[in-house]
Amino acid sequence: MSEDSKAPDRKAPDWKEEWRPLAEAVGRDFGDPTVVFGADAVEPGTIRRYLEPLEIGCPIHYDADAARAAGYPDIVAPYTATMVYSVAPMWRPGEPTVYESAERDAQLARSPINNEDMALGPKTTGFFATDISMEFLRPLTVGERVGRRGQRLISCTPKQTSMGRGAFMTWESELVTDTGEVVARVRTGTYAYNPVGPEEEQP
Amino acid sequence: MTHLASRQRSFSDVVVGEELPAVEFPLTVYRFVVAAGGNRDFNSIHHNTAYAQATGAPEMYASTFLLMGMWERLVRDYIGPAGTIRSIRDFRMRKFNLAGRTVQVRGRVRDARPDGDRGIVTLEVESVVDGQVTVGPGTVEVTLPAAGAAG
Numbered sequence: 297m298s299e300d301s302k303a304p305d306r307k308a309p310d311w312k313e314e315w316r317p318l319a320e321a322v323g324r325d326f327g328d329p330t331v332v333f334g335a336d337a338v339e340p341g342t343i344r345r346y347l348e349p350l351e352i353g354c355p356i357h358y359d360a361d362a363a364r365a366a367g368y369p370d371i372v373a374p375y376t377a378t379m380v381y382s383v384a385p386m387w388r389p390g391e392p393t394v395y396e397s398a399e400r401d402a403q404l405a406r407s408p409i410n411n412e413d414m415a416l417g418p419k420t421t422g423f424f425a426t427d428i429s430m431e432f433l434r435p436l437t438v439g440e441r442v443g444r445r446g447q448r449l450i451s452c453t454p455k456q457t458s459m460g461r462g463a464f465m466t467w468e469s470e471l472v473t474d475t476g477e478v479v480a481r482v483r484t485g486t487y488a489y490n491p492v493g494p495e496e497e498q499p
Numbered sequence: 500m501t502h503l504a505s506r507q508r509s510f511s512d513v514v515v516g517e518e519l520p521a522v523e524f525p526l527t528v529y530r531f532v533v534a535a536g537g538n539r540d541f542n543s544i545h546h547n548t549a550y551a552q553a554t555g556a557p558e559m560y561a562s563t564f565l566l567m568g569m570w571e572r573l574v575r576d577y578i579g580p581a582g583t584i585r586s587i588r589d590f591r592m593r594k595f596n597l598a599g600r601t602v603q604v605r606g607r608v609r610d611a612r613p614d615g616d617r618g619i620v621t622l623e624v625e626s627v628v629d630g631q632v633t634v635g636p637g638t639v640e641v642t643l644p645a646a647g648a649a650g
Contacts, residue, residue, distance in 0.1 A: 346538055
């Protein structure tokens with residue numbers, strides 16, 4: 297076998313090896329021990345904005361009387377918005393700016409929606425969710441706040457795809473209100489990767 | 500305007516195997532921007548073609564929150580105000596839902612069983628673009644009042 301024909305095999309283990317520390321940490325909870333609450337309390341205005349692109353017209357989401365008639369104490373948020381209310385703010389008063397560049401496609405200096413807080417594994421530039429399963433115990437009501445508790449790594453599988461080289465991961469967490477009540481449990485699959493050009497793709 | 504969701508369905512109305520009225524969502528850049536403002540997923544892959552392409556995608560594509568909300572729209576239209584959602588499972592995003600396409604969300608009743616004064620119904624749901632399943636098929640478990648609830 298020539299050196300050339302061995303080259304792809306020699307390269308492949310290197311990038312996968314970078315994921316080993318994370319793969320070996322399956323079962324570990326990477327989450328902050330304290331609950332990280334979302335930027336905003338549940339309020340009619342933010343519910344309305346969530347519903348707008350979906351054109352959901354059910355009155356329990358905008359009419360308090362209709363919500364009470366359905367058995368709720370007040371207007372309730374859509375179930376799928378539960379996670380939205382756990383998203384931390386992009387910026388808080390007193391923090392340095394997150395807009396550090398005028399370059400057209402510059403990203404925020406910090407963002408709560410990415411994978412930059414991974415404590416192990418290689419630095420990646422690409423990231424997206426692949427699958428979600430959610431169990432809802434009840435919907436959120438106007439006035440409540442919700443945060444995420446725990447971030448347990450359930451699986452980590454390095455894999456090269458048409459998007460790049462990275463790893464598929466599954467994470468598990470709970471969504472809790474400001475009174476400590478668990479309202480939902482979430483299992484999220486993600487793919488974190490570095491894009492590779494056509495010349496770098498495996499044969 | 501009459502919303503489907505304003506009419507209350509009861510468990511006794513449910514027929515296993517019946518299809519839910521499908522909902523279509525044309526995916527425009529405009530809709531993506533409105534959705535990002537509502538769900539706060541400002542990742543540029545969901546509103547910036549050049550950025551999305553730099554990450555390996557062919558075009559900007561719908562966010563997870565927007566796609567999950569589409570399933571809730573389909574389900575809420577079916578279960579009405581007194582219905583509850585217990586779980587969404589196997590919400591697997593198989594293909595990108597790209598700007599310029601139309602997502603059709605459709606579902607059918609897979610199972611129904613009584614549970615005290617309510618009924619538990621399992622719906623099978625999927626998102627389809629140009630005849631190809633892009634999300635799911637997954638299941639949404641809901642509850643409905645047994646009968647006679649006011650809408």
